[in-house]
Amino acid sequence: MARVKFLCDVDRCIDCSGCVIACKEGNHIPVGVNRRRVITLEQGKPGEKSISVSCMHCADAPCIAVCPVDAIYQRDDGIVLVNKKTCIGCGYCFMACPFGAPQFPKGSVFGARGAMDKCTFCAGGPEETFSDEEKHLYGQNRIAEGKVPLCAGMCATKALLAGDADVVADVYRERVFQRGSGANAWGWDKAYKKK
Protein backbone atom coordinates (compact mmCIF):
# COMPACT_ATOMS: atom_id res chain seq x y z
CA MET A 1 0.00 0.00 0.00
CA ALA A 2 1.19 3.52 -0.77
CA ARG A 3 2.42 5.70 2.05
CA VAL A 4 0.88 9.12 2.61
CA LYS A 5 2.86 12.31 3.16
CA PHE A 6 2.45 16.02 3.80
CA LEU A 7 4.72 18.46 2.02
CA CYS A 8 4.60 22.25 2.41
CA ASP A 9 6.20 24.09 -0.50
CA VAL A 10 7.74 27.04 1.38
CA ASP A 11 8.19 28.98 -1.87
CA ARG A 12 4.43 28.98 -2.35
CA CYS A 13 3.08 29.37 1.17
CA ILE A 14 1.80 32.91 1.69
CA ASP A 15 0.90 32.69 5.38
CA CYS A 16 -2.84 32.97 4.79
CA SER A 17 -3.52 30.43 7.56
CA GLY A 18 -6.40 29.05 5.53
CA CYS A 19 -5.24 25.51 6.31
CA VAL A 20 -5.42 26.21 10.05
CA ILE A 21 -8.95 27.58 9.77
CA ALA A 22 -10.12 24.78 7.50
CA CYS A 23 -8.79 22.18 9.91
CA LYS A 24 -10.19 23.80 13.03
CA GLU A 25 -13.56 24.50 11.48
CA GLY A 26 -14.00 21.30 9.54
CA ASN A 27 -12.99 19.03 12.40
CA HIS A 28 -14.50 21.06 15.27
CA ILE A 29 -11.20 21.23 17.13
CA PRO A 30 -11.49 22.32 20.78
CA VAL A 31 -10.35 25.80 21.76
CA GLY A 32 -6.65 26.01 22.48
CA VAL A 33 -5.78 23.09 20.26
CA ASN A 34 -4.10 23.62 16.90
CA ARG A 35 -3.63 20.54 14.83
CA ARG A 36 -1.94 22.70 12.22
CA ARG A 37 -0.29 26.08 12.34
CA VAL A 38 1.55 28.39 10.00
CA ILE A 39 4.85 29.79 11.18
CA THR A 40 6.65 32.69 9.55
CA LEU A 41 10.27 33.53 10.09
CA GLU A 42 12.14 36.68 9.00
CA GLN A 43 8.84 38.47 8.72
CA GLY A 44 8.98 41.55 6.51
CA LYS A 45 12.59 40.98 5.52
CA PRO A 46 14.34 39.41 2.56
CA GLY A 47 14.20 35.70 3.05
CA GLU A 48 10.80 35.69 4.72
CA LYS A 49 9.34 32.21 4.60
CA SER A 50 6.23 30.62 5.94
CA ILE A 51 5.53 26.99 6.50
CA SER A 52 2.45 25.10 7.54
CA VAL A 53 3.30 22.49 10.19
CA SER A 54 1.31 19.65 11.67
CA CYS A 55 1.90 16.01 12.47
CA MET A 56 4.36 14.62 9.92
CA HIS A 57 3.12 11.03 10.34
CA CYS A 58 6.74 9.88 10.78
CA ALA A 59 7.79 6.44 9.60
CA ASP A 60 9.50 5.61 12.91
CA ALA A 61 7.35 7.88 15.04
CA PRO A 62 8.94 8.90 18.38
CA CYS A 63 5.50 9.47 19.91
CA ILE A 64 4.59 5.81 19.42
CA ALA A 65 7.89 4.77 20.98
CA VAL A 66 7.45 6.77 24.18
CA CYS A 67 3.72 6.38 24.84
CA PRO A 68 3.44 4.55 28.20
CA VAL A 69 -0.06 3.24 27.45
CA ASP A 70 0.38 2.42 23.73
CA ALA A 71 -2.41 4.83 22.79
CA ILE A 72 -0.73 5.88 19.53
CA TYR A 73 -0.56 3.60 16.53
CA GLN A 74 0.28 3.73 12.86
CA ARG A 75 -1.88 2.58 9.99
CA ASP A 76 -0.49 0.64 7.06
CA ASP A 77 -0.57 3.80 4.95
CA GLY A 78 1.66 5.60 7.47
CA ILE A 79 -1.02 7.68 9.15
CA VAL A 80 -0.30 8.01 12.88
CA LEU A 81 -3.45 8.08 15.02
CA VAL A 82 -4.21 8.33 18.71
CA ASN A 83 -6.83 6.46 20.70
CA LYS A 84 -8.26 9.16 22.93
CA LYS A 85 -9.96 6.66 25.21
CA THR A 86 -6.62 5.06 26.07
CA CYS A 87 -4.58 8.28 26.24
CA ILE A 88 -3.82 9.52 29.78
CA GLY A 89 -2.51 12.96 28.78
CA CYS A 90 0.96 12.46 30.26
CA GLY A 91 2.54 14.60 27.54
CA TYR A 92 5.44 12.25 26.74
CA CYS A 93 4.52 12.31 23.04
CA PHE A 94 4.83 16.09 23.03
CA MET A 95 8.30 15.81 24.57
CA ALA A 96 9.33 13.22 21.99
CA CYS A 97 7.84 14.91 18.92
CA PRO A 98 10.32 16.92 16.82
CA PHE A 99 7.46 18.97 15.35
CA GLY A 100 5.37 19.92 18.36
CA ALA A 101 2.38 18.14 16.84
CA PRO A 102 0.62 16.63 19.89
CA GLN A 103 -1.78 19.10 21.50
CA PHE A 104 -3.61 18.90 24.81
CA PRO A 105 -6.94 20.49 25.67
CA LYS A 106 -6.94 22.12 29.07
CA GLY A 107 -9.64 22.19 31.71
CA SER A 108 -9.52 18.69 33.19
CA VAL A 109 -9.37 18.14 36.96
CA PHE A 110 -6.36 19.67 38.74
CA GLY A 111 -5.37 21.40 35.50
CA ALA A 112 -4.48 18.02 34.05
CA ARG A 113 -4.00 17.69 30.34
CA GLY A 114 -6.87 16.02 28.53
CA ALA A 115 -6.42 13.29 25.95
CA MET A 116 -3.92 14.18 23.26
CA ASP A 117 -5.29 15.63 20.03
CA LYS A 118 -3.31 15.87 16.85
CA CYS A 119 -3.62 15.87 13.08
CA THR A 120 -5.32 12.69 11.90
CA PHE A 121 -4.56 13.33 8.22
CA CYS A 122 -8.36 13.66 8.19
CA ALA A 123 -8.57 9.90 8.67
CA GLY A 124 -10.77 9.87 11.78
CA GLY A 125 -9.75 7.54 14.57
CA PRO A 126 -10.01 4.02 15.92
CA GLU A 127 -13.80 4.23 16.31
CA GLU A 128 -16.10 2.87 13.65
CA THR A 129 -15.66 4.75 10.36
CA PHE A 130 -18.24 7.53 9.77
CA SER A 131 -19.75 6.94 13.24
CA ASP A 132 -20.89 9.92 15.31
CA GLU A 133 -18.38 8.98 17.99
CA GLU A 134 -15.53 9.08 15.51
CA LYS A 135 -16.63 12.45 14.23
CA HIS A 136 -17.07 13.81 17.74
CA LEU A 137 -13.69 12.64 19.01
CA TYR A 138 -11.48 12.94 15.96
CA GLY A 139 -13.26 14.97 13.28
CA GLN A 140 -13.89 14.05 9.68
CA ASN A 141 -12.75 10.90 7.97
CA ARG A 142 -12.05 12.26 4.52
CA ILE A 143 -9.52 9.55 3.70
CA ALA A 144 -12.31 6.98 3.90
CA GLU A 145 -14.32 9.20 1.57
CA GLY A 146 -11.43 9.23 -0.89
CA LYS A 147 -10.57 12.88 -0.39
CA VAL A 148 -7.35 14.65 0.61
CA PRO A 149 -7.13 16.26 4.06
CA LEU A 150 -9.02 19.54 4.48
CA CYS A 151 -5.91 21.69 4.85
CA ALA A 152 -4.35 20.53 1.62
CA GLY A 153 -7.68 20.47 -0.17
CA MET A 154 -8.31 24.16 0.45
CA CYS A 155 -4.75 25.50 0.09
CA ALA A 156 -5.18 28.42 -2.34
CA THR A 157 -1.62 28.48 -3.60
CA LYS A 158 -1.34 24.71 -3.64
CA ALA A 159 1.65 25.02 -1.33
CA LEU A 160 0.45 22.28 0.96
CA LEU A 161 0.48 18.92 -0.73
CA ALA A 162 -0.93 15.76 0.79
CA GLY A 163 -1.41 12.24 -0.46
CA ASP A 164 0.54 9.35 -1.88
CA ALA A 165 4.20 10.09 -1.07
CA ASP A 166 5.40 9.21 -4.57
CA VAL A 167 2.90 11.49 -6.28
CA VAL A 168 3.60 14.35 -3.85
CA ALA A 169 7.33 13.97 -4.44
CA ASP A 170 6.80 13.98 -8.22
CA VAL A 171 4.71 17.16 -8.10
CA TYR A 172 7.28 18.93 -5.97
CA ARG A 173 10.23 17.74 -8.04
CA GLU A 174 8.58 19.02 -11.20
CA ARG A 175 7.95 22.41 -9.56
CA VAL A 176 11.54 22.75 -8.39
CA PHE A 177 12.76 21.77 -11.83
CA GLN A 178 10.69 24.50 -13.46
CA ARG A 179 11.07 27.36 -11.01
CA GLY A 180 13.94 26.47 -8.69
CA SER A 181 13.65 26.70 -4.94
CA GLY A 182 14.92 28.83 -2.07
CA ALA A 183 17.01 31.77 -3.29
CA ASN A 184 16.86 30.41 -6.83
CA ALA A 185 13.10 30.45 -7.06
CA TRP A 186 11.49 32.46 -9.81
CA GLY A 187 10.59 36.00 -8.77
CA TRP A 188 13.12 36.15 -6.00
CA ASP A 189 15.52 38.53 -7.77
CA LYS A 190 12.76 40.88 -8.86
CA ALA A 191 11.17 40.94 -5.42
CA TYR A 192 14.31 41.45 -3.39
CA LYS A 193 16.70 42.92 -6.02
CA LYS A 194 19.34 40.34 -5.44
CA LYS A 195 21.81 39.26 -8.07
Add this chain to the structure above:
Amino acid sequence: MQRCFASVFLLAIFLVAGLTGSALAQDLQAAGLATGSSADYFNQLMLGITGDWQKYGELFTFLQGQWFSKIFLVVITAVPAVFLLHYLIIGAKHFDHDSEPIYFFSLFARVVHFVAAVSFTLLVITGLMIVFGSFFGGGFIIRMARYIHLISAMVFALPGLLMFVMWFKEMLPQWHDIKWMFIVGGYLSKEKKPVPAAKFNAGQKMYFWFAIFGGGVMAYTGYIIWGFGASLDIVRIFTMVHNVLGVGIVAFFLTHCYMSVFAIAGSLESMKTGYKPKDEVDILHSLHKY
Protein backbone atom coordinates in the same frame (compact mmCIF):
# COMPACT_ATOMS: atom_id res chain seq x y z
CA MET B 1 -12.13 60.99 35.16
CA GLN B 2 -13.34 57.74 33.71
CA ARG B 3 -12.03 58.73 30.30
CA CYS B 4 -8.70 59.57 31.82
CA PHE B 5 -8.47 56.08 33.33
CA ALA B 6 -9.55 54.50 30.10
CA SER B 7 -6.88 56.29 28.11
CA VAL B 8 -4.15 55.39 30.62
CA PHE B 9 -5.32 51.78 30.48
CA LEU B 10 -5.26 51.78 26.69
CA LEU B 11 -1.80 53.34 26.68
CA ALA B 12 -0.58 50.62 29.00
CA ILE B 13 -2.01 47.95 26.71
CA PHE B 14 -0.32 49.51 23.69
CA LEU B 15 2.97 49.68 25.55
CA VAL B 16 2.80 46.04 26.62
CA ALA B 17 1.77 44.96 23.15
CA GLY B 18 4.60 46.97 21.62
CA LEU B 19 7.17 45.50 23.98
CA THR B 20 6.11 41.90 23.43
CA GLY B 21 5.91 42.52 19.71
CA SER B 22 9.45 43.85 19.49
CA ALA B 23 10.68 41.03 21.76
CA LEU B 24 9.14 38.55 19.36
CA ALA B 25 10.78 40.29 16.42
CA GLN B 26 14.13 40.11 18.18
CA ASP B 27 13.64 36.41 18.86
CA LEU B 28 13.05 35.81 15.19
CA GLN B 29 16.07 37.93 14.31
CA ALA B 30 18.14 35.94 16.76
CA ALA B 31 17.08 32.82 14.92
CA GLY B 32 19.35 34.23 12.19
CA LEU B 33 17.61 32.54 9.34
CA ALA B 34 19.95 32.35 6.38
CA THR B 35 18.46 32.08 2.93
CA GLY B 36 19.79 28.56 2.70
CA SER B 37 18.14 25.32 1.77
CA SER B 38 14.71 24.26 2.92
CA ALA B 39 16.33 21.77 5.26
CA ASP B 40 18.31 24.54 7.01
CA TYR B 41 15.17 26.58 7.22
CA PHE B 42 13.20 23.76 8.76
CA ASN B 43 15.95 23.08 11.25
CA GLN B 44 15.88 26.71 12.40
CA LEU B 45 12.13 26.69 12.56
CA MET B 46 11.90 23.61 14.74
CA LEU B 47 14.51 24.93 17.15
CA GLY B 48 11.97 27.60 18.00
CA ILE B 49 9.06 25.21 18.46
CA THR B 50 10.37 22.06 20.03
CA GLY B 51 13.79 22.95 21.38
CA ASP B 52 16.93 21.10 20.44
CA TRP B 53 15.37 17.77 19.58
CA GLN B 54 18.61 16.13 18.57
CA LYS B 55 20.06 16.90 21.99
CA TYR B 56 17.32 16.12 24.52
CA GLY B 57 14.33 15.00 22.48
CA GLU B 58 16.18 12.10 20.94
CA LEU B 59 17.71 11.11 24.27
CA PHE B 60 14.31 11.26 25.92
CA THR B 61 12.73 9.20 23.13
CA PHE B 62 15.49 6.62 23.44
CA LEU B 63 15.34 6.34 27.23
CA GLN B 64 11.56 6.44 27.61
CA GLY B 65 10.95 4.25 24.56
CA GLN B 66 13.54 1.59 25.35
CA TRP B 67 14.83 1.71 28.90
CA PHE B 68 12.80 3.25 31.70
CA SER B 69 10.08 0.60 31.89
CA LYS B 70 12.67 -2.18 31.58
CA ILE B 71 14.82 -0.75 34.36
CA PHE B 72 11.76 -0.38 36.59
CA LEU B 73 10.77 -3.96 35.83
CA VAL B 74 14.24 -5.20 36.79
CA VAL B 75 14.14 -3.22 40.05
CA ILE B 76 10.71 -4.41 41.14
CA THR B 77 11.57 -8.03 40.38
CA ALA B 78 15.28 -8.23 41.28
CA VAL B 79 15.09 -6.38 44.60
CA PRO B 80 12.29 -8.56 46.03
CA ALA B 81 14.03 -11.64 44.59
CA VAL B 82 17.22 -10.79 46.48
CA PHE B 83 15.19 -10.29 49.64
CA LEU B 84 13.40 -13.58 49.13
CA LEU B 85 16.78 -15.28 48.94
CA HIS B 86 17.87 -13.44 52.08
CA TYR B 87 14.72 -14.53 53.85
CA LEU B 88 15.15 -18.15 52.80
CA ILE B 89 18.88 -18.41 53.48
CA ILE B 90 19.49 -16.12 56.44
CA GLY B 91 15.97 -15.59 57.59
CA ALA B 92 14.29 -13.03 59.79
CA LYS B 93 15.76 -11.75 62.99
CA HIS B 94 13.71 -12.68 66.05
CA PHE B 95 13.85 -10.79 69.28
CA ASP B 96 12.35 -11.43 72.62
CA HIS B 97 9.20 -9.34 72.63
CA ASP B 98 8.61 -10.11 76.30
CA SER B 99 11.66 -8.13 77.31
CA GLU B 100 11.30 -4.64 78.72
CA PRO B 101 9.62 -2.34 76.19
CA ILE B 102 11.48 0.82 75.30
CA TYR B 103 9.63 3.91 74.14
CA PHE B 104 11.09 4.59 70.70
CA PHE B 105 8.65 6.69 68.65
CA SER B 106 6.41 9.41 70.07
CA LEU B 107 2.76 9.56 69.07
CA PHE B 108 3.49 12.61 66.90
CA ALA B 109 6.28 10.76 65.09
CA ARG B 110 4.01 7.77 64.53
CA VAL B 111 1.17 9.85 63.10
CA VAL B 112 3.53 11.75 60.82
CA HIS B 113 5.14 8.51 59.72
CA PHE B 114 1.75 6.94 59.08
CA VAL B 115 0.58 9.79 56.81
CA ALA B 116 3.93 9.73 55.03
CA ALA B 117 3.76 5.95 54.63
CA VAL B 118 0.30 5.96 53.09
CA SER B 119 0.98 8.83 50.68
CA PHE B 120 4.43 7.55 49.75
CA THR B 121 3.12 4.05 49.09
CA LEU B 122 0.42 5.51 46.89
CA LEU B 123 3.05 7.56 45.06
CA VAL B 124 5.13 4.46 44.36
CA ILE B 125 2.17 2.34 43.29
CA THR B 126 0.58 4.94 41.02
CA GLY B 127 3.99 5.89 39.62
CA LEU B 128 4.65 2.29 38.69
CA MET B 129 1.13 2.05 37.23
CA ILE B 130 1.95 4.95 34.91
CA VAL B 131 5.30 3.39 33.95
CA PHE B 132 3.57 0.11 33.11
CA GLY B 133 0.47 1.84 31.74
CA SER B 134 0.28 -0.34 28.65
CA PHE B 135 0.11 -3.44 30.86
CA PHE B 136 -3.10 -2.08 32.41
CA GLY B 137 -4.42 -0.95 29.04
CA GLY B 138 -4.28 2.76 29.83
CA GLY B 139 -7.47 4.77 29.83
CA PHE B 140 -9.49 5.51 32.96
CA ILE B 141 -7.42 3.51 35.47
CA ILE B 142 -4.11 5.10 34.55
CA ARG B 143 -5.69 8.54 34.28
CA MET B 144 -6.90 8.07 37.88
CA ALA B 145 -3.42 6.86 38.82
CA ARG B 146 -2.05 10.17 37.55
CA TYR B 147 -4.51 12.17 39.63
CA ILE B 148 -3.79 10.11 42.75
CA HIS B 149 -0.07 10.52 42.05
CA LEU B 150 -0.53 14.28 42.16
CA ILE B 151 -2.69 14.30 45.28
CA SER B 152 -0.37 11.91 47.14
CA ALA B 153 2.58 14.10 46.25
CA MET B 154 0.85 17.12 47.76
CA VAL B 155 -0.13 15.12 50.86
CA PHE B 156 3.38 13.71 51.28
CA ALA B 157 4.94 17.18 51.27
CA LEU B 158 3.76 17.98 54.80
CA PRO B 159 4.86 14.83 56.70
CA GLY B 160 7.99 14.86 54.54
CA LEU B 161 8.92 18.27 55.88
CA LEU B 162 7.92 17.33 59.43
CA MET B 163 10.06 14.19 59.35
CA PHE B 164 12.95 16.26 58.06
CA VAL B 165 12.70 18.65 61.00
CA MET B 166 11.83 15.97 63.55
CA TRP B 167 14.61 13.50 62.78
CA PHE B 168 17.25 15.85 61.32
CA LYS B 169 19.63 15.53 64.27
CA GLU B 170 19.35 11.77 64.65
CA MET B 171 19.77 11.27 60.91
CA LEU B 172 23.08 13.14 60.63
CA PRO B 173 25.84 10.73 59.54
CA GLN B 174 28.20 9.50 62.24
CA TRP B 175 31.49 7.57 62.17
CA HIS B 176 29.95 4.34 63.34
CA ASP B 177 27.72 4.39 60.22
CA ILE B 178 30.76 3.38 58.17
CA LYS B 179 31.24 0.33 60.38
CA TRP B 180 27.54 -0.44 59.96
CA MET B 181 27.92 -0.37 56.20
CA PHE B 182 30.94 -2.69 56.28
CA ILE B 183 28.92 -5.36 58.05
CA VAL B 184 25.71 -4.38 56.18
CA GLY B 185 23.99 -3.92 59.49
CA GLY B 186 24.63 -7.50 60.48
CA TYR B 187 21.90 -8.68 58.16
CA LEU B 188 24.19 -11.10 56.36
CA SER B 189 24.56 -13.40 59.34
CA LYS B 190 22.26 -15.13 61.77
CA GLU B 191 24.40 -14.10 64.70
CA LYS B 192 23.02 -11.55 67.15
CA LYS B 193 25.93 -9.21 67.80
CA PRO B 194 25.40 -5.58 68.82
CA VAL B 195 25.32 -3.49 65.64
CA PRO B 196 26.88 0.00 65.66
CA ALA B 197 23.83 2.24 65.32
CA ALA B 198 22.13 4.86 67.44
CA LYS B 199 18.45 5.65 67.10
CA PHE B 200 18.69 5.17 63.32
CA ASN B 201 21.12 2.93 61.50
CA ALA B 202 23.07 3.87 58.38
CA GLY B 203 20.53 2.19 56.10
CA GLN B 204 17.70 4.21 57.56
CA LYS B 205 19.82 7.33 57.23
CA MET B 206 20.50 6.63 53.56
CA TYR B 207 16.80 6.12 52.94
CA PHE B 208 15.99 9.29 54.89
CA TRP B 209 18.37 11.54 52.97
CA PHE B 210 17.49 9.96 49.66
CA ALA B 211 13.80 10.45 50.33
CA ILE B 212 14.22 14.02 51.58
CA PHE B 213 16.48 15.37 48.84
CA GLY B 214 15.23 12.98 46.16
CA GLY B 215 11.68 13.74 47.26
CA GLY B 216 12.32 17.46 46.92
CA VAL B 217 13.71 17.00 43.43
CA MET B 218 10.85 14.65 42.54
CA ALA B 219 8.29 17.15 43.80
CA TYR B 220 9.76 20.05 41.84
CA THR B 221 10.36 18.14 38.61
CA GLY B 222 6.93 16.53 38.91
CA TYR B 223 5.29 19.90 39.36
CA ILE B 224 7.00 21.24 36.24
CA ILE B 225 6.15 18.12 34.20
CA TRP B 226 2.52 18.22 35.30
CA GLY B 227 1.91 21.71 33.94
CA PHE B 228 4.68 21.91 31.30
CA GLY B 229 5.93 24.86 33.37
CA ALA B 230 9.22 25.35 31.56
CA SER B 231 10.77 25.24 28.10
CA LEU B 232 10.39 21.91 26.37
CA ASP B 233 14.08 21.03 26.77
CA ILE B 234 13.85 21.61 30.52
CA VAL B 235 10.68 19.50 30.71
CA ARG B 236 12.47 16.70 28.86
CA ILE B 237 15.44 16.82 31.24
CA PHE B 238 13.12 16.92 34.26
CA THR B 239 11.16 13.93 33.00
CA MET B 240 14.37 11.94 32.65
CA VAL B 241 15.52 13.01 36.13
CA HIS B 242 12.09 12.13 37.57
CA ASN B 243 12.27 8.63 36.10
CA VAL B 244 15.89 7.91 37.04
CA LEU B 245 15.41 9.13 40.62
CA GLY B 246 12.17 7.16 40.72
CA VAL B 247 14.11 3.94 40.14
CA GLY B 248 16.28 4.66 43.18
CA ILE B 249 13.35 5.63 45.37
CA VAL B 250 11.42 2.48 44.45
CA ALA B 251 14.46 0.38 45.35
CA PHE B 252 14.82 2.09 48.74
CA PHE B 253 11.08 1.85 49.34
CA LEU B 254 11.09 -1.91 48.74
CA THR B 255 14.07 -2.27 51.06
CA HIS B 256 12.33 -0.31 53.81
CA CYS B 257 9.20 -2.45 53.46
CA TYR B 258 11.16 -5.69 53.59
CA MET B 259 13.14 -4.62 56.63
CA SER B 260 10.15 -3.47 58.63
CA VAL B 261 7.74 -6.24 57.70
CA PHE B 262 9.88 -9.34 57.15
CA ALA B 263 13.54 -9.04 58.04
CA ILE B 264 13.02 -8.12 61.68
CA ALA B 265 10.04 -10.02 62.97
CA GLY B 266 7.59 -7.77 64.72
CA SER B 267 9.48 -4.55 64.13
CA LEU B 268 6.43 -3.05 62.44
CA GLU B 269 4.81 -2.95 65.90
CA SER B 270 7.15 -0.18 67.03
CA MET B 271 5.63 2.17 64.48
CA LYS B 272 2.15 1.31 65.74
CA THR B 273 2.65 1.20 69.50
CA GLY B 274 5.84 3.26 69.80
CA TYR B 275 7.67 0.58 71.81
CA LYS B 276 10.56 -1.63 70.79
CA PRO B 277 11.64 -4.61 72.92
CA LYS B 278 14.88 -4.02 74.85
CA ASP B 279 16.40 -7.10 73.25
CA GLU B 280 15.99 -5.60 69.77
CA VAL B 281 17.27 -2.14 70.71
CA ASP B 282 20.38 -3.55 72.40
CA ILE B 283 21.32 -5.47 69.28
CA LEU B 284 20.18 -3.35 66.34
CA HIS B 285 20.51 0.08 67.91
CA SER B 286 23.25 -0.68 70.42
CA LEU B 287 24.40 2.94 70.74
CA HIS B 288 20.91 4.30 71.38
CA LYS B 289 20.59 5.85 74.82
CA TYR B 290 17.28 5.26 76.46
